[in-house]
Amino acid sequence: MAHPRGYLCLVLHAHLPFVRHPEHPEFLEEDWLFEAMIETYLPLLAVYERLVNDNVNFRITMSLTPPLCEMLVDPLLQERAERRLESLLELAEKEVHRTSRGDMRKFHDAACMYERKLTLAMDLFQNRYHRNLVAGFRAFQDHGVLEIITCGATHGFMPLIKTENAKRAQIQIAKTNYEKHFGRLPRGIWLAECGYAPGVDRHLADQGVRFFFMDAHGLLYGKPYPRYGVFAPVYTPNRVAAFARDIQSSRQVWSREEGYPGDFDYREFYRDIGYDAPYDYIRPYLHSDGVRRNVGLKYHRITGAGIDLGKKEPYLPDIALERAATHAGNFMFNRQHQCRHLFGVFKRPPILVAPYDAELFGHWWYEGPDFIEFLCRKIHFDQSDIKMITPSEYLEKNKSLQVIEPTASSWGDKGYNEVWLNASNDWIYRHLHLAESRMIELAQRFPVSDGILRRALNQAARELLLAQSSDWAFIMTTGTVVSYAVRRTREHIHRFTRLYEQAMARTIEESLLNDYESKDSIFQEIDYTVYA
Amino acid sequence: MGDARCRKAELTVFAENRIYGYISDRERFYNQAPRGKQNGVNSVKRKKAMKKKIDTMTKAELYEEAQRRNIAGRSKMTKAALIKALSDLSREEHPTSTRMVHKSDKPVSPTAEPEVKPAEVSSTAVLPPPHPKAPQYLTPPPTEVYRGEEGPPLPDRLPVTVLQAMPRDPHWIFLYWDIADEDRKKIRTEHGQWVFERSLSVLRIREQENGEHCDIPILLDAKNWYLPVHPDRVYQFELGLMTPDGRYISVAASEPVRTPAAEPSFLEEEEWLAMEERYRELLDIYGEFVPGSLPGSPRGEQHFKREAARMIWSGLAPISSRSGRPR
Numbered sequence: 001m002a003h004p005r006g007y008l009c010l011v012l013h014a015h016l017p018f019v020r021h022p023e024h025p026e027f028l029e030e031d032w033l034f035e036a037m038i039e040t041y042l043p044l045l046a047v048y049e050r051l052v053n054d055n056v057n058f059r060i061t062m063s064l065t066p067p068l069c070e071m072l073v074d075p076l077l078q079e080r081a082e083r084r085l086e087s088l089l090e091l092a093e094k095e096v097h098r099t100s101r102g103d104m105r106k107f108h109d110a111a112c113m114y115e116r117k118l119t120l121a122m123d124l125f126q127n128r129y130h131r132n133l134v135a136g137f138r139a140f141q142d143h144g145v146l147e148i149i150t151c152g153a154t155h156g157f158m159p160l161i162k163t164e165n166a167k168r169a170q171i172q173i174a175k176t177n178y179e180k181h182f183g184r185l186p187r188g189i190w191l192a193e194c195g196y197a198p199g200v201d202r203h204l205a206d207q208g209v210r211f212f213f214m215d216a217h218g219l220l221y222g223k224p225y226p227r228y229g230v231f232a233p234v235y236t237p238n239r240v241a242a243f244a245r246d247i248q249s250s251r252q253v254w255s256r257e258e259g260y261p262g263d264f265d266y267r268e269f270y271r272d273i274g275y276d277a278p279y280d281y282i283r284p285y286l287h288s289d290g291v292r293r294n295v296g297l298k299y300h301r302i303t304g305a306g307i308d309l310g311k312k313e314p315y316l317p318d319i320a321l322e323r324a325a326t327h328a329g330n331f332m333f334n335r336q337h338q339c340r341h342l343f344g345v346f347k348r349p350p351i352l353v354a355p356y357d358a359e360l361f362g363h364w365w366y367e368g369p370d371f372i373e374f375l376c377r378k379i380h381f382d383q384s385d386i387k388m389i390t391p392s393e394y395l396e397k398n399k400s401l402q403v404i405e406p407t408a409s410s411w412g413d414k415g416y417n418e419v420w421l422n423a424s425n426d427w428i429y430r431h432l433h434l435a436e437s438r439m440i441e442l443a444q445r446f447p448v449s450d451g452i453l454r455r456a457l458n459q460a461a462r463e464l465l466l467a468q469s470s471d472w473a474f475i476m477t478t479g480t481v482v483s484y485a486v487r488r489t490r491e492h493i494h495r496f497t498r499l500y501e502q503a504m505a506r507t508i509e510e511s512l513l514n515d516y517e518s519k520d521s522i523f524q525e526i527d528y529t530v531y532a
Numbered sequence: 533m534g535d536a537r538c539r540k541a542e543l544t545v546f547a548e549n550r551i552y553g554y555i556s557d558r559e560r561f562y563n564q565a566p567r568g569k570q571n572g573v574n575s576v577k578r579k580k581a582m583k584k585k586i587d588t589m590t591k592a593e594l595y596e597e598a599q600r601r602n603i604a605g606r607s608k609m610t611k612a613a614l615i616k617a618l619s620d621l622s623r624e625e626h627p628t629s630t631r632m633v634h635k636s637d638k639p640v641s642p643t644a645e646p647e648v649k650p651a652e653v654s655s656t657a658v659l660p661p662p663h664p665k666a667p668q669y670l671t672p673p674p675t676e677v678y679r680g681e682e683g684p685p686l687p688d689r690l691p692v693t694v695l696q697a698m699p700r701d702p703h704w705i706f707l708y709w710d711i712a713d714e715d716r717k718k719i720r721t722e723h724g725q726w727v728f729e730r731s732l733s734v735l736r737i738r739e740q741e742n743g744e745h746c747d748i749p750i751l752l753d754a755k756n757w758y759l760p761v762h763p764d765r766v767y768q769f770e771l772g773l774m775t776p777d778g779r780y781i782s783v784a785a786s787e788p789v790r791t792p793a794a795e796p797s798f799l800e801e802e803e804w805l806a807m808e809e810r811y812r813e814l815l816d817i818y819g820e821f822v823p824g825s826l827p828g829s830p831r832g833e834q835h836f837k838r839e840a841a842r843m844i845w846s847g848l849a850p851i852s853s854r855s856g857r858p859r
Contacts, residue, residue, distance in 0.1 A: 416701035490683035
């Protein structure tokens, strides 16, 4: 495969907001992390491991955001994740028996699959990675098959951050955190929600970040028009490479109508034994409030379009697996065609950038990790038109790029800032921007500090960063758990303001500071002077 | 530039503002006012009807009404006092609804001169008509609905004077502002005690490229606003007061902001970092030949680029980036 017709750059963006509540013995929103670990991150690691063992030459680019890394190495959350995994495995073992006779027999295959997969996940979690999944991903990066990139410190949406200092801090703190977790500097970054605005590239360049990703129109509406469209990266005015996403590969996976995940043989997400099983039986596996919720074992397939949840048919793992293989073949076939065509146009191999939320694979699209495994195997064994590549490798091979000033854009609905700036969430920005200015004021007023003052200033920076997570504005727009997002925004702004006032007055309450430090414990290495 | 038109509209709105401008607690009106279209005639009718209704009520009915409207000291009032309190209240309330022109989809001037609507101010050269996909309101619903429900309350007012402009998309800009107490005081000392109440509050919009400006009347206490704009231009905003004697007082200014582009650029110059020439091949495949415009002529180049862009974009619908997170 010396001369491929084109390259496929598969990007998985793994992110969750910092959700850690030591003040409660259990906390509903922490489930986001545990579900993602059990259904996405551990299965992906299992996939990588099998591929490496079989000498499959694959390349995947993953962004692991700083809040996610911080949670994955947090001992409290690791312990809670282990407890969750144990209880789920116990339930899965019981389920193998419960489904072994009578009416439940039709679910037996699925129950056995869960037991098998959860046993494997448990083994990886405890014995292979010693609870630390970051170490797992890092090992694959060191092996050369994975390129891990970073993201804004708390997934802050860059176009709506007011001050240059605060933008710089999002990048610089992310860089430091990446170094802590991966032992080297990040070559690339995933800008939260692909949110780009002119000038952001300067901060990337300043921190030595060589490339980032954007949505197609960010590049296509750039000035001047990009000669190779989205099929080659460009340099921004500050000489950072920008890769834009390929529309066709995105649509095949994302689209509700045309996308693979909606196939009728795939697992139905919304039918869960948390609701279906007898209450007394399932009660020990629910939260202590006893409310029925998803537990993660689901026995039905999508069955058909618009079919009532009650009429769904049993899930058949073998058939679903076969569908995943077919879809991987179809995806590869389409990319081959695309590359051959584009090679004819350009007389040089195009790069197809296919970015997705990592949590789509496994959590939403249960067969997603299998799809990725089949895709990597097929690309390696079955053809020679396309080759998987990471952005760093591409830039090594292609040193000359067109210079474009991309336009402000994001990959959110409608392509710009509206998801994070609309009537449901525009009230947050006056508070966030004020906090930015105050943080800069603190950093300039106290260029050096020690003791409790330094702790308070560092904590103020953490509170600001946590308030800036784009997730809160996003949740307010989608309307799912709005009260939690509102509370998180207000809490962090409130804590920031108290710390600001106390630091300015030089009367810091230690008990208060201890409390904030124990709750919002992200970025132990933080240095608030990045805001100066 | 429609400067004259702009000014005429300003003056009309200004006149309107003087009628109701003395009402101090505007934010309450903003929050409570109904959404529907209202005009002066209707509200007068309703007021009369209300007055009549109050006059014909028994004392018990009046008391019940007072209770519903939460009138203080009602239990000690005589029938006459109840009538007075209720009619005072209704008099106070009705200007409220007529102020709420901004919320209805077609603003109607309370001065009953429908040919000069505040909305027309925005259809000058500086500002385009609302984008077809744009929402039906110009100001957002009050954000205060969250207050007191979740988490610690945040202060209503910022301690600084600020005007911040943020592009929402190529066609809309969001602005928020606040005026610090000391700045308010300073302006009052300088320009008169009632300068805020008597002046028309405006957002002055400057377009950087041609230097033209236009004033949009706003509600100062709304503290935020969505404005329709043109894609890919640089705007700078000012929050100001138009005094009755025609002076303009600047209260706060924003940084210049550029709106995002909404279509491919057809700039001719290209810069490359050591990239070889492959452009012709791309054009040969993508572009369709237009008789009379040879490739190489400016028009031909332009056309090919446009075609190339169209083909890349053909069939492209917005793709949702998220299938549902957060859970």
